[in-house]
Amino acid sequence: MEYRTLGSSDLRVAAIGLGTLPFAGGYGPLDDQAARVTLRRALDCGINFIDTSDNYGGGEVEKLVGQALAGRRSEAIVATKGGTALDAQGRVTNDARAETIVRAAEESLRRLGTDWIDLYQVHLPDPATPVAETVGALERLVKQGKVRYVGLSNFWEDDLRRWWAVGSAIANQLPYNFLHRDIEGGLLSLCREQGMGIIAYQPLLFGLFAGKLGPPESLHDQDHRKSYPGFGDLVRATEVLRARLAALAREWGLTPAQLALRWAISRPGVTCAIPGAKRPEQAEENARAGERAFTREELREIDRILAEHRVSPVRAFPCPVDAVVEGPHGRYAVLRRGIKVRVPHGVEAGDTVDMDIVTGGISEEGADGLVGGR
Ligand SMILES: NC(=O)c1ccc[n+]([C@@H]2O[C@H](COP(=O)([O-])OP(=O)(O)OC[C@H]3O[C@@H](n4cnc5c(N)ncnc54)[C@H](OP(=O)(O)O)[C@@H]3O)[C@@H](O)[C@H]2O)c1
Structure with a gap:
């Protein structure tokens, strides 16, 4: 396993980490014991970077991570996220106010059963809170030794x-994955x-580029891929591309998942990728992708295939706007689903805006580009 320095810190993280979102059951049911065994196997394979969040399974995943790390805490670099909360209507919303962040970090420490969080990430920008307020709260957590380093997530x-x-x-x-290359x-x-490291999430595009996914109809009803906008089209549209990549992987003695992961960690600036895994064998297979990066020639070969089989999935996701508010850093909308996003002038309550499902940006009517960001 290759280990790399994360940004301007002294954290040496494995080039392949472990994402724990699947432990929440959104990729089909997973029992707690399978999750714990998967995490411990990941550690055994040299994966020392574990990414989680206070809102995966409503905090249950942090508890699982804490249990799995019992007696092995010092082997792991634990990254979690805060800065979301339930609003008055019970919807998940971005909330990076000082009091929310401090309370969330304290609760994460308790659930993780640890005295310190190595990397505490603001899950997504909160346009309703002055940035200085969030920064101040995080700096206090660092001073108190509860958090070692501050990280961000979904900040464009x-x-x-x-x-x-x-x-x-x-x-x-x-x-960051074969189709989502915005970064x-x-x-x-x-x-x-x-001096900021990049942690690549969804590097397998929900397992699509791992080469073993059946048709969307075969997925469990609880599997979020079944309801993800356009996932069925994505599966069909990438069929030829995936076959070409799988053939190349075979030729190079890799599995499709290893090809996708090694490609992601080979891009200069990407420190590590954090594939989610549901089974110990998946963690083991993924870890081997981190043995080395691709050479420039190998990268060029993959990028040539990607260019030959270009896939442009639909990314605009219509979102009704409940309210538009003047925030500390400009206007933002509260979307029907609860999330707050900065919006261009002209957007009003009652409108429906197109949100880019990858960047969280809102497209400006009549303009090509996206403005704002989650
Ligand atoms: N910051 C954010 O806003 C944000 C958003 C999303 C995710 N994340 C983080 O990024 C992590 C990665 O994203 P993700 O888990 O959603 O997607 P992903 O890593 O692209 O895909 C994970 C899924 O791929 C399949 N898989 C993994 N390894 C495999 C292998 N070797 N062979 C075959 N299938 C394999 C598994 O599902 P099946 O076996 O069911 O196919 C697994 O649940 C998350 O776990 C989370 O920690 C962060």
């Missing part, structure tokens, strides 16, 4: 610049310049 350029104006962070967690458009180099 505008939000990053707002953050950097008042604070710092060592890492940013963003989607290559300048964000990677920007983060590198600022």
